[in-house]
Amino acid sequence: MIYFYYGTDTEKASKKANSALDSSLKKHSDATLIKIGAEELSQERIDELVGTQALFYNKYLVYFYKTFENKNNKELILKNIKDLAKSENFFIFAESKMDKVGLTKIEKVAEKVEEFVKPEKKLNKKEELALKGEKIDFFEFPNALGERNKKSLWVLYQDALAEQVPAEEVHGIFFWQIKSMLLAKKSKSADEAGMKPYPFQKAKEYSRNYNKEGELERLAEKLVSMYHEAHRGNTDFFVALEKFILEL
Numbered sequence: 001m002i003y004f005y006y007g008t009d010t011e012k013a014s015k016k017a018n019s020a021l022d023s024s025l026k027k028h029s030d031a032t033l034i035k036i037g038a039e040e041l042s043q044e045r046i047d048e049l050v051g052t053q054a055l056f057y058n059k060y061l062v063y064f065y066k067t068f069e070n071k072n073n074k075e076l077i078l079k080n081i082k083d084l085a086k087s088e089n090f091f092i093f094a095e096s097k098m099d100k101v102g103l104t105k106i107e108k109v110a111e112k113v114e115e116f117v118k119p120e121k122k123l124n125k126k127e128e129l130a131l132k133g134e135k136i137d138f139f140e141f142p143n144a145l146g147e148r149n150k151k152s153l154w155v156l157y158q159d160a161l162a163e164q165v166p167a168e169e170v171h172g173i174f175f176w177q178i179k180s181m182l183l184a185k186k187s188k189s190a191d192e193a194g195m196k197p198y199p200f201q202k203a204k205e206y207s208r209n210y211n212k213e214g215e216l217e218r219l220a221e222k223l224v225s226m227y228h229e230a231h232r233g234n235t236d237f238f239v240a241l242e243k244f245i246l247e248l
Contacts, residue, residue: 002085004106006095007116014065016114017094021063024090031061031090038070046080050087060089068095068102078105085109141170142177145248146206153245167230167237174244175223181207182216 003020005013025033034049049062068074077084084091098106107113141160144153160170180195184203187193193200210216222244230237 001087001089002081002091002093002106002110002112004093004095004110004113005116006093006098006103006114007118008097009116009118010066010094010096012116012118013096013114014094016116017063017065017092020112021061021092024061024092028059028061028090031059034060034062036062036064036067038066038073040070041067041073041076043076043080046076046083049089049091050080050083062089062091064091064093064095066095067093068098074102078102081105082109085111141173142180145174145177146181146202146209148209148248150245150248153248154242157242157245161238167241168227170241171223171227171237174241175220175227177203177206178216178220178223181210182220185216 003017005017005020007013021033025031049060064077067077103113141153141156144156157170180199180203183193183195184200185207187200190197190200193203195203207216210219226235226237226240226244229235230240
C-alpha cells in the first residue's frame with residue numbers, strides 16, 4: 001500500500017507524510033518501522049521490503065523521505081512500484097517535485113497521492129525589471145508629481161525603496177520638479193525661465209494642478225526644510241518623503 005506526498009512545498013509534504021506515519025503506527029503498533037532517505041538502494045533491498053515480513057508481526061511500515069533525490073533510487077522504486085503497491089507492507093513517501101511520467105506510474109497504483117505546491121513569490125517592481133534586464137525609470141517621478149497623482153507617486157516611491165534608491169536622489173527629483181513648475185508659472189517664456197521649450201511647456205501645464213496661492217512655494221520650502229532636518233538627524237528622510245507624498 002502506497003501513500004505518496006510530494007510537491008514544491010516539501011515542508012508541507014513531509015508534515016503530511018509524518019501525520020500519515022503516526023496514524024499508521026497507532027493502528028499497527030506492532031509494525032516494524034523502517035526509515036529510508038537518499039542512501040543508495042539495491043534491488044535486493046527493495047525485494048526485502050516488498051516481500052519479507054517482520055519477525056513477530058506481518059507488516060513493515062516503510063517511510064521514504066526525499067529518496068527520489070537519488071536518481072538510482074527513483075528509477076529502482078518506479079521499476080518496482082507495482083510490487084510495492086501489491087505488498088502487504090505500508091510505504092509512505094515524502095518527496096519533492098515530480099516529473100509527469102514518474103507521477104503517472106505512481107498514481108495508477110497508489111492508495112493516495114497528494115501534491116503540495118509552494119506559493120510563488122510575488123516579485124516586486126525591482127525584481128520584475130531585473131528579470132528583463134531593466135531598471136526602474138525614475139523619470140516617471142516628476143510626471144506623477146506634476147500630475148499630482150498621489151497614488152502613482154506613492155507606488156513609484158515604494159519601487160524606489162525596493163531599489164534602495166538613496167533618499168537624496170528622490171528628494172532631488174521632487175525639488176527639481178517643484179522648482180521647474182514655480183519658474184514656469186512665474187515666467188512668460190522658456191527663455192525667461194531659463195528652460196528649453198518642451199520642459200517649460202510641460203512644467204507650465206503641471207503648475208496648474210497646484211493653483212492655490214503660494215502652494216508651490218510652500219512645497220519647495222517644505223522640501224528644503226526636510227533636507228536639513230534629515231541631515232541633522234531630526235527626522236527620518238524616507239518617512240518624511242512618504243509623508244510629503246501622502247499630504248499632496
